[in-house]
Amino acid sequence: MGQTNLRASLRKRHSQLKGQRDDLALRIEAVKRDMAKLDELEAELPKLDELIRASELLLKDNDPDFDPDENPPLKPWTHHIPVPFGQCGRRGLKVLKEANAAMSVRQVAQQVLREVGVDEPELETLRRVQNAIESSFRKFDGRTVESSGAYPKQWRSIVKRELKFDP
Known part of the structure; x- marks a missing residue:
């Protein structure tokens, strides 16, 4: 060397x-x-x-x-759902854009979980995903999504205004 x-x-x-x-x-x-x-x-x-x-x-x-x-x-202040951190709202909006009918938050959450490979989620997991998606929808209500305003709320993407809400 x-x-x-x-x-x-x-x-x-x-x-x-x-x-x-x-x-x-x-x-x-x-x-x-x-x-x-x-x-x-x-x-x-x-x-x-x-x-x-x-x-x-x-x-x-x-x-x-x-x-x-x-x-x-359960560790506090950690991510506890199978959907990657920060993706629930985006994936929920994607589901609404692809939907053929207005959907409830629960239906959107179930579809998002199916897409990440969780076909039968535990009740707590479903609740957490619903909360994340609903808060995102409320944040963007009127800008990217619209709600029926009636209980239980149904949601649709603003690009699919032709979809009717259930009476």
């Missing part, structure tokens, strides 16, 4: 080692910051355990057949 190649390899390795050291220093600082929060976080555990026991007591009082093991943990 020539001297030029050796120097280039050593410089590259030197840069890699410096980058690795800087990354390690940042990770150490993050751990130190987290360690400072450890006591505060550990103090929250008993409070959460108490709240969980209290909610189980209320649920068992309301429903004697309630089984806490059938209610899995």
Whole structure:
């Protein structure tokens, strides 16, 4: 190996080692910051355990057949539906554009879920998708979609104004 190649390899390795050291220093600082929060976080555990026991007591009082093991943990502030994040409204609008009749939000949600491969969704999943689609429709009401205004609302794309709402 020539001297030029050796120097280039050593410089590259030197840069890699410096980058690795800087990354390690940042990770150490993050751990130190987290360690400072450890006591505060550990103090929250008993409070959460108490709240969980209290909610189980209320649920068992309301429903004697309630089984806490059938209610899995759910991370807060995360995406819980099979439709990719930010796609519910767009996919719902696409369904309305392709529809041959005005549709309810539930019908649109079921079609969106079918398109992502969920033919028989759980009730909670369907509810979450409906909420996402309905909020998008309300946001764009009059601009890209129209509603019947009557309960239960039916929706249509504004490009398909010829579709009639059910009486």
